[in-house]
Amino acid sequence: MTAIQVSNLTFAYPGSYDPIFEGVSFQIDTDWKLGFTGRNGRGKTTFLHLLQGKYEYSGTISAPVAFDYFPFPVEHPDHLTVDVLEEIVPGYEHWKLMRELNLLKVSEDVLYRPFESLSQGEQTKVLLAALFIQDNRFLLIDEPTNHLDLHARKLVGDYLNSKRGFILISHDRAFLDRCVDHILSINKTNIEIQKGTFSSWWTNKTRQDTFEMAQNEKLQKDIQRLSASSQRTSGWSHEIEKSKNGTRNSGSKLDKGYVGHKAAKMMKRAKSIEQRQHAAVEEKSKLLKNIEQAESLAITQLAYPKSELAVLDDVTIYYGEKAVCRNVRLTVEQGDRIAISGPNGSGKSSLLRLLGGEGLEYTGTLRREPQLRISYVSQDTSHLRGSLSDYAAEHGIDESLFKTILRKLDFARIQFEKDMASFSGGQKKKVLIARSLCEEAHLHIWDEPLNFVDVISRMQIEELLLAYAPTIVFVEHDREFHERVATKTIELG
Structure with missing residues (x-):
């Protein structure tokens, strides 16, 4: 060993x-x-x-x-x-x-x-x-x-x-x-x-985070209470000290020794409270350093006048003379979260591309609503280069919203100044997902969106899809994500 x-x-x-x-x-x-x-x-x-x-x-x-x-x-x-x-x-x-x-x-x-x-x-x-x-x-x-x-x-x-x-x-x-x-x-x-x-x-980690947040809240209340108590005690001490040169009700002189002793006692108490306050602040500063911010994401999906958005009936897709998937039947209705499953090479990506409007060769029947607006996330991120601002402008999305979503997906502000070509694989995928969340669409089509994306961001995206229930057709091999998100599964042979 x-x-x-x-x-x-x-x-x-x-x-x-x-x-x-x-x-x-x-x-x-x-x-x-x-x-x-x-x-x-x-x-x-x-x-x-x-x-x-x-x-x-x-x-x-x-x-x-x-x-x-x-x-x-x-x-x-x-x-x-x-x-x-x-x-x-x-x-x-x-x-x-x-x-x-x-x-x-x-x-x-x-x-x-x-x-x-x-x-x-x-x-x-x-x-x-x-x-x-x-x-x-x-x-x-x-x-x-x-x-x-x-x-x-x-x-x-x-x-x-x-x-x-x-x-x-x-x-x-x-x-x-x-x-x-x-x-x-x-x-x-x-x-x-x-x-x-x-x-x-x-x-x-979740247990530690929960403990730290509870401890942080308790210490925050202690600090506020001790701060108020310290200010009151210091004020009392100051008033007592000022009274050393005053008089009693009868006009006789005050016992300055007694008053001074009482003022010193109050000051000592104030110092003790202040030390406890500083100790609480120091203990609080050790908390929450490793709690990951996972703010909720949002998506605004357009409603379509009809419930049925697309239908594939007995569709076979070809590349040249080779059929990549055969006899597919699929109906996409509003509110569906459809997972396309199957082994590698079974035509999952081809099916998404055809559904998204790409001109692939096929037989069978494809009916897609003519005014349907689709947001598509590809597997490929190799085209990402240049600035995020230019990318937002190119795709006609709100730059401020786009960058806000990226911040929620753990982008540091310093990343906003970098060329996208220098981003990690997971950061590039987040750019595509953030763009899709900004786009106004009736249907989202995502092809393996979670490749390289970290666990916490995956959980954020899961919660988004469960909370807003957008209409989405996706391919994703993360079993946890697939089982939690999908309302229907289409298995390709």
């Missing part, structure tokens, strides 16, 4: 005055199955790169093992998969690879197909298998679930649960619960490690 030691780690990107890490210290056991969580932009992927020595930093990272990082870069995707793996892990033992592929339910024939011809799910499984065919490695696994359907997530979760010695970045709650035994969380002001699953960590 060995440990990775991180001591006084400090790092900021060149030219940035906004440090990602500052004076961070902790220890990781190399036998752990460590889930890594935290809101987007907090530095999870950056930390994995620091472990690999990709950036200069101050402080020390001491590791007794070598690191491998998923996803591996694939320089020649047109090569056969077996050759791609040889480039990634030179001289690997074939039997070890086959052992891992069998566990992941991947057939041997994929090795003899061009890597680029594999589905994204197959590519993910092949690269995960490559991670586990070498010895004495600590594995850094960065969001492997983004291209896995619900069935594949369960399979890969069980696979990782049978392993140990890795850090896993994922925002899928059910997936983390399936395969980790410790949680490393990047909070607002610190980094902490707890033993257990994501659910146990979240329960502990």
